[in-house]
Amino acid sequence: MNTMTNPNVSLPAEWRDFLALTKPKVMRLVVFTGLCGLLVAPQAINPVLGFTAILCIALGAGAAGALNQWYESDLDSKMKRTAGRPLPAGRMDRQSALHFGVGLAFFSVILMELATNMVAAAVLSASILFYVFIYTIWLKRRTPQNIVIGGAAGAFPPVIGWAAATGNVTLLPLLLFAIIFLWTPPHFWALSLFVKSDYANAGVPMLPVVAGERVTRHQIGLYTIPMAAVAIAPWALGLTGWVYGAAAIALNAVFAALAARVSLRRSIPGDGMKPEKQLFAFSILYLFLLFGALVLDHWTIGA
Numbered sequence: 148m149n150t151m152t153n154p155n156v157s158l159p160a161e162w163r164d165f166l167a168l169t170k171p172k173v174m175r176l177v178v179f180t181g182l183c184g185l186l187v188a189p190q191a192i193n194p195v196l197g198f199t200a201i202l203c204i205a206l207g208a209g210a211a212g213a214l215n216q217w218y219e220s221d222l223d224s225k226m227k228r229t230a231g232r233p234l235p236a237g238r239m240d241r242q243s244a245l246h247f248g249v250g251l252a253f254f255s256v257i258l259m260e261l262a263t264n265m266v267a268a269a270v271l272s273a274s275i276l277f278y279v280f281i282y283t284i285w286l287k288r289r290t291p292q293n294i295v296i297g298g299a300a301g302a303f304p305p306v307i308g309w310a311a312a313t314g315n316v317t318l319l320p321l322l323l324f325a326i327i328f329l330w331t332p333p334h335f336w337a338l339s340l341f342v343k344s345d346y347a348n349a350g351v352p353m354l355p356v357v358a359g360e361r362v363t364r365h366q367i368g369l370y371t372i373p374m375a376a377v378a379i380a381p382w383a384l385g386l387t388g389w390v391y392g393a394a395a396i397a398l399n400a401v402f403a404a405l406a407a408r409v410s411l412r413r414s415i416p417g418d419g420m421k422p423e424k425q426l427f428a429f430s431i432l433y434l435f436l437l438f439g440a441l442v443l444d445h446w447t448i449g450a
Protein backbone atom coordinates (compact mmCIF):
# COMPACT_ATOMS: atom_id res chain seq x y z
CA MET A 148 0.00 0.00 0.00
CA ASN A 149 1.16 3.54 -0.71
CA THR A 150 2.38 5.20 2.51
CA MET A 151 2.23 8.64 0.87
CA THR A 152 -1.54 8.46 0.74
CA ASN A 153 -2.01 6.70 4.07
CA PRO A 154 0.63 7.92 6.53
CA ASN A 155 -0.79 5.83 9.40
CA VAL A 156 0.24 2.64 7.62
CA SER A 157 3.89 3.12 8.54
CA LEU A 158 3.20 3.68 12.25
CA PRO A 159 3.55 0.75 14.68
CA ALA A 160 0.10 -0.48 15.83
CA GLU A 161 0.57 0.86 19.37
CA TRP A 162 1.39 4.38 18.12
CA ARG A 163 -1.61 4.27 15.84
CA ASP A 164 -3.79 3.59 18.87
CA PHE A 165 -2.32 6.52 20.80
CA LEU A 166 -2.93 8.69 17.73
CA ALA A 167 -6.54 7.44 17.58
CA LEU A 168 -7.01 8.56 21.20
CA THR A 169 -6.44 12.16 20.07
CA LYS A 170 -9.40 12.06 17.58
CA PRO A 171 -7.18 13.32 14.75
CA LYS A 172 -9.97 13.78 12.17
CA VAL A 173 -12.05 16.14 14.29
CA MET A 174 -8.91 17.89 15.50
CA ARG A 175 -7.95 19.00 11.97
CA LEU A 176 -10.70 21.62 12.05
CA VAL A 177 -9.91 22.53 15.66
CA VAL A 178 -6.29 23.18 14.70
CA PHE A 179 -7.28 25.02 11.51
CA THR A 180 -9.56 27.46 13.38
CA GLY A 181 -6.79 28.01 15.93
CA LEU A 182 -4.31 28.72 13.15
CA CYS A 183 -6.71 31.20 11.55
CA GLY A 184 -7.15 33.02 14.87
CA LEU A 185 -3.37 33.33 15.09
CA LEU A 186 -2.95 34.47 11.48
CA VAL A 187 -5.55 37.26 11.59
CA ALA A 188 -4.24 38.72 14.85
CA PRO A 189 -2.97 42.29 14.45
CA GLN A 190 0.47 41.43 15.85
CA ALA A 191 2.71 39.03 13.95
CA ILE A 192 4.27 36.24 15.99
CA ASN A 193 7.71 34.73 15.41
CA PRO A 194 7.04 31.78 13.02
CA VAL A 195 8.73 29.22 15.28
CA LEU A 196 6.71 30.38 18.28
CA GLY A 197 3.56 30.52 16.13
CA PHE A 198 4.14 26.94 15.00
CA THR A 199 4.72 25.90 18.62
CA ALA A 200 1.45 27.59 19.65
CA ILE A 201 -0.50 25.65 17.00
CA LEU A 202 1.26 22.45 18.03
CA CYS A 203 0.15 23.13 21.61
CA ILE A 204 -3.47 23.55 20.48
CA ALA A 205 -3.22 20.21 18.66
CA LEU A 206 -1.62 18.50 21.67
CA GLY A 207 -4.11 20.06 24.11
CA ALA A 208 -7.08 19.06 21.97
CA GLY A 209 -5.57 15.58 21.57
CA ALA A 210 -5.16 15.32 25.34
CA ALA A 211 -8.81 16.30 25.80
CA GLY A 212 -9.85 13.65 23.23
CA ALA A 213 -7.77 11.00 25.04
CA LEU A 214 -9.26 11.86 28.43
CA ASN A 215 -12.75 11.80 26.87
CA GLN A 216 -12.08 8.29 25.58
CA TRP A 217 -10.58 7.23 28.92
CA TYR A 218 -13.72 8.32 30.76
CA GLU A 219 -16.34 7.01 28.37
CA SER A 220 -14.99 3.68 27.13
CA ASP A 221 -18.19 2.09 28.54
CA LEU A 222 -20.35 4.26 26.24
CA ASP A 223 -18.00 3.85 23.29
CA SER A 224 -18.25 0.06 23.54
CA LYS A 225 -22.04 0.31 23.04
CA MET A 226 -21.96 2.40 19.85
CA LYS A 227 -21.17 1.05 16.37
CA ARG A 228 -19.31 4.25 15.43
CA THR A 229 -16.97 4.09 18.44
CA ALA A 230 -16.72 0.39 19.40
CA GLY A 231 -13.50 -0.04 17.41
CA ARG A 232 -11.60 2.62 19.41
CA PRO A 233 -8.49 1.36 21.28
CA LEU A 234 -10.12 1.13 24.75
CA PRO A 235 -13.49 -0.49 23.95
CA ALA A 236 -11.75 -2.81 21.48
CA GLY A 237 -9.39 -3.92 24.28
CA ARG A 238 -6.18 -2.90 22.49
CA MET A 239 -5.14 -0.50 25.28
CA ASP A 240 -5.58 -0.38 29.05
CA ARG A 241 -7.38 2.57 30.66
CA GLN A 242 -4.36 3.50 32.81
CA SER A 243 -2.19 4.09 29.72
CA ALA A 244 -4.87 6.30 28.17
CA LEU A 245 -5.19 8.29 31.41
CA HIS A 246 -1.44 8.80 31.74
CA PHE A 247 -1.16 9.77 28.09
CA GLY A 248 -4.03 12.29 28.33
CA VAL A 249 -2.90 13.91 31.59
CA GLY A 250 0.74 14.06 30.48
CA LEU A 251 -0.13 15.58 27.12
CA ALA A 252 -2.48 18.13 28.74
CA PHE A 253 0.21 19.38 31.15
CA PHE A 254 2.85 19.36 28.43
CA SER A 255 0.70 21.39 26.01
CA VAL A 256 -0.24 24.06 28.56
CA ILE A 257 3.29 24.43 29.96
CA LEU A 258 4.82 24.61 26.49
CA MET A 259 2.19 27.19 25.45
CA GLU A 260 3.07 29.34 28.47
CA LEU A 261 6.81 29.08 27.75
CA ALA A 262 6.47 29.74 24.01
CA THR A 263 3.79 32.45 24.09
CA ASN A 264 2.02 33.89 27.12
CA MET A 265 -0.18 33.31 30.18
CA VAL A 266 -3.43 34.27 28.42
CA ALA A 267 -3.05 31.67 25.65
CA ALA A 268 -1.98 29.02 28.19
CA ALA A 269 -4.92 29.86 30.47
CA VAL A 270 -7.50 29.66 27.65
CA LEU A 271 -5.94 26.39 26.42
CA SER A 272 -6.17 24.85 29.88
CA ALA A 273 -9.75 26.15 30.29
CA SER A 274 -10.79 24.48 27.03
CA ILE A 275 -9.23 21.13 28.01
CA LEU A 276 -10.87 21.29 31.45
CA PHE A 277 -14.18 22.36 29.90
CA TYR A 278 -14.27 19.46 27.43
CA VAL A 279 -13.25 16.87 30.02
CA PHE A 280 -15.09 18.00 33.14
CA ILE A 281 -18.07 20.08 31.93
CA TYR A 282 -18.92 18.19 28.72
CA THR A 283 -17.65 14.62 29.15
CA ILE A 284 -17.96 13.98 32.88
CA TRP A 285 -20.79 16.30 33.89
CA LEU A 286 -23.22 17.09 31.06
CA LYS A 287 -22.97 14.41 28.36
CA ARG A 288 -24.87 11.73 30.29
CA ARG A 289 -27.29 14.15 31.96
CA THR A 290 -28.92 16.56 29.53
CA PRO A 291 -29.64 17.00 25.82
CA GLN A 292 -28.18 20.51 26.22
CA ASN A 293 -24.78 18.78 26.74
CA ILE A 294 -23.41 19.82 23.36
CA VAL A 295 -24.75 23.38 23.55
CA ILE A 296 -22.95 24.17 26.81
CA GLY A 297 -20.10 21.65 26.57
CA GLY A 298 -19.55 22.48 22.91
CA ALA A 299 -18.00 25.77 24.03
CA ALA A 300 -14.75 23.82 24.50
CA GLY A 301 -14.40 23.44 20.74
CA ALA A 302 -15.00 27.16 20.18
CA PHE A 303 -11.90 28.30 22.09
CA PRO A 304 -9.13 27.51 19.55
CA PRO A 305 -9.35 30.76 17.51
CA VAL A 306 -9.26 32.69 20.80
CA ILE A 307 -6.17 30.70 21.82
CA GLY A 308 -4.48 31.38 18.47
CA TRP A 309 -5.23 35.10 18.69
CA ALA A 310 -4.08 35.29 22.32
CA ALA A 311 -0.86 33.45 21.47
CA ALA A 312 0.03 36.24 19.03
CA THR A 313 -1.27 39.24 20.98
CA GLY A 314 -1.51 38.32 24.66
CA ASN A 315 -5.08 39.64 24.73
CA VAL A 316 -8.64 38.84 23.63
CA THR A 317 -10.70 41.46 21.78
CA LEU A 318 -14.04 41.61 19.93
CA LEU A 319 -13.00 39.70 16.76
CA PRO A 320 -11.76 36.55 18.56
CA LEU A 321 -14.89 36.66 20.74
CA LEU A 322 -17.03 36.71 17.58
CA LEU A 323 -15.02 33.77 16.21
CA PHE A 324 -15.73 31.93 19.46
CA ALA A 325 -19.45 32.76 19.10
CA ILE A 326 -19.55 31.48 15.49
CA ILE A 327 -18.24 28.03 16.48
CA PHE A 328 -20.36 28.00 19.64
CA LEU A 329 -23.57 28.57 17.61
CA TRP A 330 -22.39 26.29 14.77
CA THR A 331 -21.92 23.27 17.06
CA PRO A 332 -25.65 22.50 17.61
CA PRO A 333 -26.61 22.31 13.90
CA HIS A 334 -23.31 20.46 13.18
CA PHE A 335 -23.94 17.83 15.81
CA TRP A 336 -27.73 17.58 15.74
CA ALA A 337 -27.71 16.99 11.95
CA LEU A 338 -25.43 13.99 12.62
CA SER A 339 -27.40 12.88 15.66
CA LEU A 340 -30.52 12.52 13.50
CA PHE A 341 -28.92 9.75 11.47
CA VAL A 342 -27.01 8.06 14.30
CA LYS A 343 -29.87 8.38 16.80
CA SER A 344 -30.14 4.64 17.45
CA ASP A 345 -26.46 4.48 18.47
CA TYR A 346 -27.02 7.10 21.17
CA ALA A 347 -30.30 5.48 22.23
CA ASN A 348 -28.54 2.09 22.62
CA ALA A 349 -25.80 3.65 24.72
CA GLY A 350 -28.31 5.58 26.84
CA VAL A 351 -26.83 9.00 25.99
CA PRO A 352 -29.57 11.65 26.24
CA MET A 353 -28.91 13.38 22.93
CA LEU A 354 -31.74 15.63 21.72
CA PRO A 355 -33.38 13.30 19.16
CA VAL A 356 -33.38 10.48 21.73
CA VAL A 357 -34.92 12.57 24.51
CA ALA A 358 -37.08 15.16 22.73
CA GLY A 359 -37.63 13.47 19.38
CA GLU A 360 -36.83 14.23 15.77
CA ARG A 361 -39.29 17.08 15.30
CA VAL A 362 -37.82 19.15 18.15
CA THR A 363 -34.26 18.42 16.95
CA ARG A 364 -35.06 19.58 13.42
CA HIS A 365 -36.67 22.72 14.81
CA GLN A 366 -33.64 23.46 17.00
CA ILE A 367 -31.27 23.06 14.03
CA GLY A 368 -33.22 25.77 12.21
CA LEU A 369 -33.33 27.98 15.30
CA TYR A 370 -29.57 27.90 15.95
CA THR A 371 -28.77 28.56 12.30
CA ILE A 372 -30.27 32.07 12.46
CA PRO A 373 -28.02 33.55 15.20
CA MET A 374 -25.07 31.56 13.79
CA ALA A 375 -25.46 33.27 10.42
CA ALA A 376 -25.90 36.68 12.04
CA VAL A 377 -22.76 36.27 14.15
CA ALA A 378 -20.81 34.91 11.16
CA ILE A 379 -21.64 38.02 9.13
CA ALA A 380 -21.06 40.38 12.09
CA PRO A 381 -17.24 40.72 11.73
CA TRP A 382 -17.79 42.25 8.27
CA ALA A 383 -20.92 44.22 9.25
CA LEU A 384 -19.01 45.76 12.18
CA GLY A 385 -16.09 46.74 9.95
CA LEU A 386 -13.65 44.26 11.54
CA THR A 387 -12.98 42.56 8.19
CA GLY A 388 -13.13 43.51 4.52
CA TRP A 389 -15.50 42.54 1.71
CA VAL A 390 -13.69 39.28 0.87
CA TYR A 391 -14.78 37.84 4.21
CA GLY A 392 -18.17 39.57 3.96
CA ALA A 393 -18.95 38.06 0.55
CA ALA A 394 -17.79 34.59 1.64
CA ALA A 395 -19.79 34.80 4.89
CA ILE A 396 -22.98 35.80 3.08
CA ALA A 397 -22.61 33.07 0.43
CA LEU A 398 -21.66 30.31 2.90
CA ASN A 399 -24.44 31.22 5.31
CA ALA A 400 -27.00 31.29 2.49
CA VAL A 401 -26.07 27.69 1.58
CA PHE A 402 -26.00 26.63 5.25
CA ALA A 403 -29.41 28.25 5.87
CA ALA A 404 -30.93 26.57 2.79
CA LEU A 405 -29.65 23.11 3.87
CA ALA A 406 -30.71 23.70 7.47
CA ALA A 407 -34.18 24.89 6.40
CA ARG A 408 -34.64 21.71 4.36
CA VAL A 409 -33.68 19.56 7.37
CA SER A 410 -35.76 21.68 9.68
CA LEU A 411 -38.95 21.49 7.66
CA ARG A 412 -38.77 17.84 6.70
CA ARG A 413 -39.96 14.68 8.40
CA SER A 414 -38.02 11.46 7.74
CA ILE A 415 -39.70 8.23 6.77
CA PRO A 416 -38.14 4.88 7.74
CA GLY A 417 -35.42 3.85 5.30
CA ASP A 418 -35.23 7.19 3.45
CA GLY A 419 -31.44 7.40 3.85
CA MET A 420 -31.48 10.81 5.61
CA LYS A 421 -29.68 12.44 2.67
CA PRO A 422 -30.49 16.08 3.60
CA GLU A 423 -29.25 15.51 7.17
CA LYS A 424 -26.03 13.92 5.90
CA GLN A 425 -25.55 16.81 3.48
CA LEU A 426 -26.01 19.39 6.23
CA PHE A 427 -23.52 17.58 8.48
CA ALA A 428 -20.94 17.31 5.68
CA PHE A 429 -21.46 20.93 4.66
CA SER A 430 -21.14 22.12 8.28
CA ILE A 431 -17.51 20.99 8.22
CA LEU A 432 -16.75 22.54 4.83
CA TYR A 433 -18.52 25.73 5.96
CA LEU A 434 -16.20 26.28 8.92
CA PHE A 435 -13.07 25.51 6.87
CA LEU A 436 -14.12 27.95 4.15
CA LEU A 437 -15.38 30.68 6.50
CA PHE A 438 -12.16 30.72 8.53
CA GLY A 439 -10.10 30.37 5.35
CA ALA A 440 -11.89 33.44 3.94
CA LEU A 441 -11.07 35.35 7.10
CA VAL A 442 -7.36 34.74 6.56
CA LEU A 443 -7.57 35.50 2.85
CA ASP A 444 -9.37 38.73 3.65
CA HIS A 445 -6.69 39.66 6.20
CA TRP A 446 -3.90 38.98 3.72
CA THR A 447 -5.53 40.75 0.76
CA ILE A 448 -7.41 43.64 2.33
CA GLY A 449 -5.65 43.73 5.69
CA ALA A 450 -8.58 45.24 7.59
Ligand code: HEM
Pocket residue numbers: 172173174175176177180282293294297298300301302327331334335338431434
Ligand atom coordinates in the same frame (compact mmCIF):
# COMPACT_ATOMS: atom_id res chain seq x y z
C1 HEM B 1 -19.70 19.03 21.66
C2 HEM B 1 -19.50 19.39 20.41
C3 HEM B 1 -19.35 18.41 19.27
C4 HEM B 1 -19.84 17.16 19.14
C5 HEM B 1 -20.67 16.36 20.13
C6 HEM B 1 -19.35 16.64 17.87
C7 HEM B 1 -19.59 15.37 17.41
C8 HEM B 1 -19.09 14.87 16.25
C9 HEM B 1 -19.24 13.51 15.85
C10 HEM B 1 -19.95 12.44 16.67
C11 HEM B 1 -18.64 13.37 14.65
C12 HEM B 1 -18.60 12.12 13.76
C13 HEM B 1 -17.69 11.13 13.86
C14 HEM B 1 -16.31 11.26 14.41
O1 HEM B 1 -16.12 11.16 15.65
O2 HEM B 1 -15.35 11.38 13.59
C15 HEM B 1 -18.06 14.64 14.31
C16 HEM B 1 -17.34 14.88 13.18
C17 HEM B 1 -16.59 16.00 13.00
N1 HEM B 1 -16.55 17.10 13.82
FE1 HEM B 1 -17.73 17.44 15.42
N2 HEM B 1 -18.60 17.60 17.25
C18 HEM B 1 -18.56 18.68 18.07
C19 HEM B 1 -17.88 19.83 17.86
C20 HEM B 1 -16.96 20.00 16.86
C21 HEM B 1 -16.06 21.12 16.76
C22 HEM B 1 -16.00 22.28 17.74
C23 HEM B 1 -15.31 20.91 15.65
C24 HEM B 1 -14.22 21.76 15.09
C25 HEM B 1 -14.19 23.07 15.16
C26 HEM B 1 -15.75 19.67 15.05
C27 HEM B 1 -15.24 19.14 13.88
C28 HEM B 1 -15.61 17.96 13.33
C29 HEM B 1 -15.04 17.40 12.10
C30 HEM B 1 -13.95 18.03 11.25
C31 HEM B 1 -15.66 16.18 11.90
C32 HEM B 1 -15.43 15.20 10.73
C33 HEM B 1 -14.43 14.16 11.10
C34 HEM B 1 -14.17 13.20 9.93
O3 HEM B 1 -13.53 13.64 8.96
O4 HEM B 1 -14.59 12.07 10.03
N3 HEM B 1 -16.76 19.15 15.81
N4 HEM B 1 -18.38 15.54 15.30
Ligand SMILES: CC(C)=CCC/C(C)=C/CC/C(C)=C/COP(=O)(O)OP(=O)(O)O
Pocket residue numbers: 170173177204207208209211212215229271274275278287300301303304
Ligand atom coordinates in the same frame (compact mmCIF):
# COMPACT_ATOMS: atom_id res chain seq x y z
C1 LIG C 1 -8.02 23.12 22.42
C2 LIG C 1 -9.03 22.19 22.89
C3 LIG C 1 -8.85 21.49 24.15
C4 LIG C 1 -10.08 21.97 22.10
C5 LIG C 1 -11.09 21.00 22.40
C6 LIG C 1 -11.68 20.66 21.09
C7 LIG C 1 -12.72 19.67 21.24
C8 LIG C 1 -12.33 18.46 21.97
C9 LIG C 1 -13.91 19.90 20.69
C10 LIG C 1 -15.05 19.02 20.78
C11 LIG C 1 -15.22 18.26 19.50
C12 LIG C 1 -15.50 16.82 19.68
C13 LIG C 1 -14.38 15.86 19.54
C14 LIG C 1 -16.69 16.39 19.95
C15 LIG C 1 -17.01 14.97 20.05
O1 LIG C 1 -17.94 14.80 21.04
P1 LIG C 1 -18.01 13.41 21.79
O2 LIG C 1 -16.86 13.33 22.72
O3 LIG C 1 -19.34 13.30 22.41
O4 LIG C 1 -17.87 12.41 20.57
P2 LIG C 1 -17.61 10.87 20.51
O5 LIG C 1 -18.94 10.24 20.66
O6 LIG C 1 -17.03 10.70 19.14
O7 LIG C 1 -16.66 10.50 21.61
